[in-house]
Amino acid sequence: MDFTFKKYKELIQALKDNGYTFQTFEDFIKKPNDKVVVLRHDVDRRSKHSLDQGRDEVEVGAVGSYFFRIVPESNQPDVMNKIVDMGHELAYHYEDLGMARGNYEKAYELYKKNLTYFRKFYPVSTICMHGSPANSIDNRDIWKKYNYRDHDIIGEPYFDVDYDEVFYITDAGRMWNNRKVSVRDKVTTKFNFPLKTTDDIIKWIKSGELPNKLIINTHPHNWSNFGLLWVWILVWQSIKNLVKKVLILIKGQKSITVSDYKKTN
Template sequence: MGSSRLNVRQWFAIFGHYYNFQQPYQSLDGRAPAQEVTYTVPLTYVSQTIYMTISDDYQIDMINMGDFTFDDYGRLLDAALAHGYTFYTLQEYVTRSNHDSPHIIVRHDVDRKVSTARSMARVEADRNISTSYYFRTSTFSPETAAEVSGLGHEIGYHYEDLAKTRGDFEAAHERFGRNLTAFRKHADVRTICPHGSPLSPHHNLDMWRGKYSIEDYDLDGEAYLSVDTNNDDAERPSYVSDTGRDWGTTIADFGRISTTDDLIAGLGSDGCERLYLLVHPGRWSRNPIEHVQRVAWDLAAEAGKSTARSVHAIGQVTNDRIIRVFRERT
């Protein structure tokens, strides 16, 4: 192995150590990820896991280094328009009984990098495309909501209340109602979406088990519960997510989709006529400098999530699997 690659791997390891051991994490009340997992896993083991995950050739190769730029996203949108796709916001999709074919639902989880989300909203608006943007309390602001909704997009609440209240259902719903009311002072919030909270053992979607329902909050839809997806059934939307810097899914009538080029190729086939895309603006880069930063961040973040999964047994799953687990619990 050449010294230049070794230096890159060492740099990623240093970045990962900072991300996992030194950087405060909002969902952990200002603690670093390693402080959370060391309650049950010895620190020496966590350290080895993080460094092995970041520096291992297989893990690095699994992340698409050159993908997920704004140029790639623009090509994806243009290809969809060229093939006659209708774009739906989540609210539009769940409130209509009939849908055009082919069609795409586009959902954006704004976990971080609000400026990138605003730029992405403009890229879509330039093409007369409306999509759904879900903001956490940490990424929401009246100014951003006004700009994004003014471009024709839907504003939603990216809730993480069950994780924030450490599994207390009553406290979670109290917090949820308070935050939803605050959002609605500045935007017409009609749908919601759970944040993954990978460092918490509590799944935010579980808020809707038992006596509570989204109708109690005058909502039209929930990002997972209200869309019946199935990647093996061409009559239902296929769920495709950029989580992990890889689209990472297989659609029965098309095949494996890993890169944005794969997804663009799928748009020209008969197997991808109904799609539900999850696009995290924070994973996409507007210029080369941002691209290096995004790749480094994603490498470190995925390493941190892998460590958390060893404690909480939380993995990346497709939408239909999430719903299946939810229904089995109910």
């Protein structure tokens, strides 16, 4: 079955078996390996599911980057401590502009406060926006007024990666690279590999046709062991995807590229 922890482990094992090395996002930004994958995790909710993915990565010999939100369903100190103890990167999944309802000054103060909080667990040097699909505010817009590098942040995946060099794969909406159900988690890229299932990704990996640099973004709440919870996640996410399709049609969100923000960052 797809979107199980067992299937996730098969995915990262296939990456290793086919010559990919693993780097955290912060290490990738500093100096990327020649053939490398960044295992990025947006921990939106069901925070404990990140531990299952983290353990699978350790068993395979991989490392991941875990971006935690400030909200209680993500921000669980015991989970974050365990992620760090496993050797993974902990980072901030920010949504301050949305929380401040578009008030830039208030959002920036929230951002600084929350960044300081997460640095109690790990020396956070990377951040990533939370898409907040139901919110009309794009959390990345805060960087039109401020500069995240002022606080020793070295990278943000939507601004600091050339996606014509790095193939980006995301499970947003519990589907792979489906732009119809992804409000903001999408990038402008020249790559076009059709993906419907995790097995499709594994086949592409084994074919040797994928680029040498990958970022795979998973949301731990999309993954579970097969059972009642797996069925519930499937049904609930299917309903959410219908809503997101409508939002995308109404609002017409487009991909954001580095050039949109280069004047400030």
